[in-house]
Amino acid sequence: MYDNVNEKNADIPKEEIERQRAFISKIKDLNDEFEKKYSRKKTMFISTFGCQMNAHDSEKINGMLKAMGFADSDSEKNSDFVIYNTCCVRENAENKVYGNLGYLKHAKETNPFMKIALCGCMMQEDNVIETIRKKYRHVDIVFGTFNLYKLPELIYTNIETGNPVFDIWREHREIVEDLPSIRKYKFKSSVNIMFGCDNFCSYCIVPYVRGRERSRCSCDILNEIKGLAEDGVKEITLLGQNVNSYGKKLDENIDFAKLLRKVNEIDGIERIRFMTSHPKDLSPELILAMAECEKVCNHIHLPFQAGSDRILEKMNRKYTKEKYLKLVEDIRNAVPDISVTTDIIVGFPGETKEDVDETIDVIEKVRFNGAFTFIYSKRTGTPAAVMENQVPEKDVKEQFNRVLEKLNPIVFEKNKAHIGKVFKVLAEEVSGSGADFITGRLEDNSIVHFKSDKDVIGKIVDVEIVGSKTFYLIGERRI
Numbered sequence: 035m036y037d038n039v040n041e042k043n044a045d046i047p048k049e050e051i052e053r054q055r056a057f058i059s060k061i062k063d064l065n066d067e068f069e070k071k072y073s074r075k076k077t078m079f080i081s082t083f084g085c086q087m088n089a090h091d092s093e094k095i096n097g098m099l100k101a102m103g104f105a106d107s108d109s110e111k112n113s114d115f116v117i118y119n120t121c122c123v124r125e126n127a128e129n130k131v132y133g134n135l136g137y138l139k140h141a142k143e144t145n146p147f148m149k150i151a152l153c154g155c156m157m158q159e160d161n162v163i164e165t166i167r168k169k170y171r172h173v174d175i176v177f178g179t180f181n182l183y184k185l186p187e188l189i190y191t192n193i194e195t196g197n198p199v200f201d202i203w204r205e206h207r208e209i210v211e212d213l214p215s216i217r218k219y220k221f222k223s224s225v226n227i228m229f230g231c232d233n234f235c236s237y238c239i240v241p242y243v244r245g246r247e248r249s250r251c252s253c254d255i256l257n258e259i260k261g262l263a264e265d266g267v268k269e270i271t272l273l274g275q276n277v278n279s280y281g282k283k284l285d286e287n288i289d290f291a292k293l294l295r296k297v298n299e300i301d302g303i304e305r306i307r308f309m310t311s312h313p314k315d316l317s318p319e320l321i322l323a324m325a326e327c328e329k330v331c332n333h334i335h336l337p338f339q340a341g342s343d344r345i346l347e348k349m350n351r352k353y354t355k356e357k358y359l360k361l362v363e364d365i366r367n368a369v370p371d372i373s374v375t376t377d378i379i380v381g382f383p384g385e386t387k388e389d390v391d392e393t394i395d396v397i398e399k400v401r402f403n404g405a406f407t408f409i410y411s412k413r414t415g416t417p418a419a420v421m422e423n424q425v426p427e428k429d430v431k432e433q434f435n436r437v438l439e440k441l442n443p444i445v446f447e448k449n450k451a452h453i454g455k456v457f458k459v460l461a462e463e464v465s466g467s468g469a470d471f472i473t474g475r476l477e478d479n480s481i482v483h484f485k486s487d488k489d490v491i492g493k494i495v496d497v498e499i500v501g502s503k504t505f506y507l508i509g510e511r512r513i
């Protein structure tokens with residue numbers, strides 16, 4: 035078995051990308067031969083779990099696989115190459131991967147060409163690797179979050195040796211630029227500005243699987259965005275686990291507010307989004323930059339997680355409820371029409387009904403435009419996993435429902451307030467609800483469905499909001 039579990043930090047020369055390109059071309063030759071012999075292309079299926087960071091990594095995987103000559107397939111079980119880009123933030127995402135792998139075992143028995151690859155955050159957990167080695171022997175390729183760029187080499191090694199290939203690194207080496215990537219949308223794109231996280235919120239596994247925080251230098255980020263703009267991209271989302279601490283470890287004199295101002299100057303870019311913000315690092319300079327940069331969208335995703343100061347401290351969040359509320363007030367004073375969305379966890383160890391009352395109080399005071407609500411999921415290796423007073427599931431459910439009952443009517447009301455007004459909407463895709471409907475986004479990140487031809491996709495158009503539901507708006511195009 036080709037096995038590489040590296041503990042050390044070492045530098046990867048930039049020529050590494052050239053090496054990988056050579057593997058891509060060798061695999062492409064093999065895939066071309068396959069096509070001649072069987073009169074069909076080899077097909078691939080990418081399944082992505084988790085956050086925008088993973089979605090963006092999957093665009094890089096897609097870029098590499100397409101360069102190798104694989105064609106898209108809409109059926110997982112009939113594909114020749116299936117890859118799961120996994121998430122380990124909560125247990126149910128992990129269980130889904132195991133469930134799917136069981137199902138793929140049978141599919142693989144009927145398709146002798148099928149290769150199965152696993153990557154992403156779950157693969158950085160030792161217990162997961164052990165389980166895959168023992169129980170899921172039909173998996174061919176496994177790699178983690180630090181060595182995505184090596185996919186071509188790993189595929190080639192697997193073809194050459196016929197053996198499973200495991201390549202997991204314990205920490206990152208250097209930020210590799212210029213991977214081939216295929217964007218899901220021609221007109222919008224995510225751009226990584228930093229990787230990893232140093233915050234160690236006590237419930238969260240991300241710092242263990244994504245490594246220490248490191249920022250890309252601003253020139254690489256700005257060049258990438260200029261390239262995207264030349265390629266027709268109008269909207270970019272700057273991605274990082276904690277964008278507000280961008281630049282802290284770089285030698286150059288830069289922070290997130292300065293970066294935003296520089297991105298704002300790039301011709302062709304019309305909308306700038308960013309995520310995720312941590313309340314503890316959100317500076318007055320950033321609030322000012324958001325107010326002054328006309329391309330920065332009027333939306334901020336600002337997770338508060340819990341309202342009780344006691345729980346916030348145990349979560350290691352480093353702010354209080356009062357500080358969070360003040361921050362939202364400052365942001366709203368600077369950008370009055372801003373939409374504020376958040377993440378909330380219910381059922382953290384030791385959380386009582388009274389603590390949840392504090393969470394509900396924050397919901398009432400802020401009146402969020404939207405929120406992702408999560409039931410606390412115990413993650414092995416995090417400090418919270420060994421805290422006393424883990425809350426029984428049935429008690430969590432009750433509190434979770436109380437949170438939703440407060441939240442949903444507020445979100446609904448907030449959505450309703452759009453009715454009768456005309457907004458600029460970036461038309462994104464044909465709506466799932468009907469072929470003559472298009473789905474787009476307002477600047478404030480609300481989703482709207484409106485009737486239009488497909489040729490509107492990629493354009494920013496005027497849409498009047500005529501109806502609303504809890505999670506989306508209904509609009510009519512105004513010309």
Ligand code: 5AD
Nearest residue numbers: 123237238337377378408409410411
């Ligand atoms: N359990 C539940 N939710 C979690 N999150 C992170 N870790 C956990 C966990 N162990 C949530 C947080 C974070 C979002 C991305 O996922 O709310 O902001």
Ligand code: SF4
Nearest residue numbers: 231233234235238240
């Ligand atoms: Fe996890 Fe906290 Fe880092 Fe977000 S800031 S990734 S919740 S440790």
